[in-house]
Every structure is written in C-alpha cells, then in structure tokens.
Amino acid sequence: MPNPHVLTVDLHAQARTWSLTPEGEAAIHAAAPAGWTVRVVKETTVSDGDGGRGPGPEVLAAIAEAEVYFGFGITRPLFEAARRLKWVHSAAAGVGGALFPEMRESPVLLTNSAGVHAVPIAEHVVAGVMFLVRGLDVAQTLQRAGRWDKAPFVDGSAPVREMGDCRALIIGAGGLGGEIAKRFTALGTRCTGIRRRPALGTPPGFARLAEPGGDALDRELAAADILVLAAPATPETTGLITAERLDRLPREAIVVNVSRGSLLDEDSLTQRLQAGRLRGAVLDVFREEPLASSSPLWQLPQVVLTPHVSAVSPARFWERELALFGDNWRRYAAGEGARMRNLVDKRAGY
Numbered sequence: 001m002p003n004p005h006v007l008t009v010d011l012h013a014q015a016r017t018w019s020l021t022p023e024g025e026a027a028i029h030a031a032a033p034a035g036w037t038v039r040v041v042k043e044t045t046v047s048d049g050d051g052g053r054g055p056g057p058e059v060l061a062a063i064a065e066a067e068v069y070f071g072f073g074i075t076r077p078l079f080e081a082a083r084r085l086k087w088v089h090s091a092a093a094g095v096g097g098a099l100f101p102e103m104r105e106s107p108v109l110l111t112n113s114a115g116v117h118a119v120p121i122a123e124h125v126v127a128g129v130m131f132l133v134r135g136l137d138v139a140q141t142l143q144r145a146g147r148w149d150k151a152p153f154v155d156g157s158a159p160v161r162e163m164g165d166c167r168a169l170i171i172g173a174g175g176l177g178g179e180i181a182k183r184f185t186a187l188g189t190r191c192t193g194i195r196r197r198p199a200l201g202t203p204p205g206f207a208r209l210a211e212p213g214g215d216a217l218d219r220e221l222a223a224a225d226i227l228v229l230a231a232p233a234t235p236e237t238t239g240l241i242t243a244e245r246l247d248r249l250p251r252e253a254i255v256v257n258v259s260r261g262s263l264l265d266e267d268s269l270t271q272r273l274q275a276g277r278l279r280g281a282v283l284d285v286f287r288e289e290p291l292a293s294s295s296p297l298w299q300l301p302q303v304v305l306t307p308h309v310s311a312v313s314p315a316r317f318w319e320r321e322l323a324l325f326g327d328n329w330r331r332y333a334a335g336e337g338a339r340m341r342n343l344v345d346k347r348a349g350y
Contacts, residue, residue: 010071018047033333115175117311122179124310128282164188169224172231181205221248232350233260243268261287
C-alpha cells in the first residue's frame with residue numbers, strides 16, 4: 001500500500017546559489033507533519049525559468065506517488081507521471097511554464113515564490129536607477145578613458161538629479177512592486193502603482209494607485225521619470241510597453257525591467273536609447289535569454305544590463321523560501337489548502 005502522504009523535493013539545482021543546502025534539506029525533514037514521507041531527488045535540476053527541466057529517471061520515479069511536489073515549476077512530463085498529485089509549490093516566482101493546459105484545467109493547487117525575491121530585486125532596481133540618476137555611467141566612461149573632465153556634469157550634458165525630484169510609475173504593485181516603492185519613497189521619490197486588482201489596496205510606499213486599464217496607463221506614463229516593470233508575465237501583460245507607450249514617457253526617463261522580457265518592446269526601447277530619446281535603462285530580463293551577443297544593448301553605456309540575476313541573495317533565499325513552504329505545508333496538512341499563501345490563480349496566470 002503506498003504511503004498516503006508523500007512530498008517530493010526536486011531542488012538540487014545546477015547553480016549553487018539556487019541548490020538546496022544540506023541544512024535546508026534537514027529543515028524540510030524536520031518540518032514534516034505527522035504521517036508524511038519526504039523524498040529528496042538527487043538528480044541535478046535547472047532553476048532557470050519557471051519549469052523547464054527535462055525528466056530524469058529518478059525524479060519520474062519519485063513523483064509517481066507524490067501528493068506534493070516542491071521544485072522549480074513543473075513540466076508536462078512530470079505532471080503526467082504524478083498519479084496522485086494535489087499540490088505543486090514552485091521555488092520560482094513566475095509560473096508561465098507550469099500553466100500548460102493539463103495543469104491549468106486540473107484541480108491541482110499551485111503556489112509560487114512571489115515575494116521571496118522581492119528584497120534583493122528591489123535593491124537591484126534602486127542601485128541601477130541611482131547609477132543613472134547620478135550620472136555614474138558618464139563617470140565610468142570618463143574613467144575608462146583616463147579623463148578628468150567635470151564639464152559633462154556642470155554644463156548639463158550629463159543629466160544629474162536627486163531621487164526626490166523623480167516620479168516613479170511601478171507596473172505591478174504586489175510584493176515586488178511594494179518593496180521597490182518603499183525604497184524609492186525613502187529616497188524622496190513619489191511612487192504611483194498600477195495593479196490588476198486595486199481592491200486589494202494600496203501597499204506601503206505608494207503615494208497612490210492609478211486606475212487599471214490602457215487609457216490610465218497612457219496618462220500615467222507622461223509623468224513618469226522612472227518606469228518600472230514588476231508585473232507577472234500573463235497574456236494581458238505581454239507586449240504591454242509598446243513603441244507608442246515608450247514615446248509617452250518624458251525625455252530623459254529611465255526604463256526598468258525586472259519582470260519578464262515579454263512585457264517590453266525591446267527593439268523600440270533600443271532605438272530610443274540609441275537616439276538619446278530616453279536617459280537610460282536598467283534591464284535584468286530580456287525577450288530571449290541569453291541575450292544575443294549581437295544586441296546593441298551590450299554597447300550602450302547608459303544601459304545597466306545584468307543576466308537575469310537581480311534576485312540573487314545567497315544568504316537569505318533559502319531562509320525565506322523554506323519559511324514560505326513550511327507555513328503552506330502546515331496549512332495544507334491541516335486541510336486549509338484554500339488559505340495557503342501565494343496560491344496561484346491559474347486562469348489569471350499568477
């Protein structure tokens with residue numbers, strides 16, 4: 001007779017930062033509710049994206065009797081092999097790769113790790129924006145050329161501002177957007193948020209929420225010195241920031257994307273940066289990853305470009321991740337699945 005309650009843990013990632021530590025594995029075993037068996041997969045998995053690993057024999061065997069699967073998203077082959085699955089928890093924030101039709105239509109619960117990465121990503125955003133606001137991209141160019149030249153800073157050709165003079169529009173006013181707004185607000189920046197469900201309220205850090213919808217977004221863009229994309233990738237957000245919307249931004253605006261590359265017209269952004277129409281960009285995600293070596297973005301000094309690493313926080317990730325999972329596991333085991341944190345609306349896509 002199979003064990004009635006099995007948790008399959010599939011978190012031995014290729015990247016050391018995202019790989020479950022021995023201490024973390026011990027903590028999962030220690031947190032197991034009565035009657036649960038924990039099976040930890042030792043095969044190496046991939047943490048990039050939100051559910052892209054190919055199935056190996058060990059994980060296929062381990063998931064066959066699993067009631068709960070804890071990994072980096074879930075793929076169709078794994079889902080099909082899981083005969084008793086009732087809940088999937090993803091250690092990633094995005095769940096687009098896990099929402100294939102069979103999963104979307106099933107009663108299997110899906111939770112994600114939205115918010116776990118919010119603090120490091122928010123600090124990454126602030127660092128990148130301040131780099132541009134204080135003209136450090138210009139200073140870096142001068143440094144590499146060995147030039148002591150104050151002129152760009154004092155003649156106005158290198159726009160230098162204070163954060164208190166900037167207005168930020170943050171698309172996605174959830175956990176990530178809220179952490180970004182709190183830090184911007186502490187520096188004097190007035191933050192406006194846009195969220196799909198404004199009835200959830202205005203998180204701390206935002207001066208206000210704008211009305212959702214395309215017309216409202218178009219109006220808000222005209223007043224945004226800093227545009228931050230922090231919303232999940234869904235059919236509604238795909239292609240949200242078009243060439244026309246980029247043109248609604250003030251000249252010298254800064255564009256930040258720490259969400260997904262699909263939200264932004266990358267080619268149009270590149271053209272406007274090359275033409276000097278925008279002050280700069282802070283980009284951690286791209287339409288195609290890895291970013292092609294032929295992309296002009298690599299060569300633009302006013303672009304802070306990182307390879308989808310804004311969430312990295314080696315000392316804190318597993319602490320936050322396992323606290324979230326452990327809390328949800330207790331709720332699930334107590335029959336409170338509907339009260340779990342980060343429960344994904346599979347129709348909405350987040």
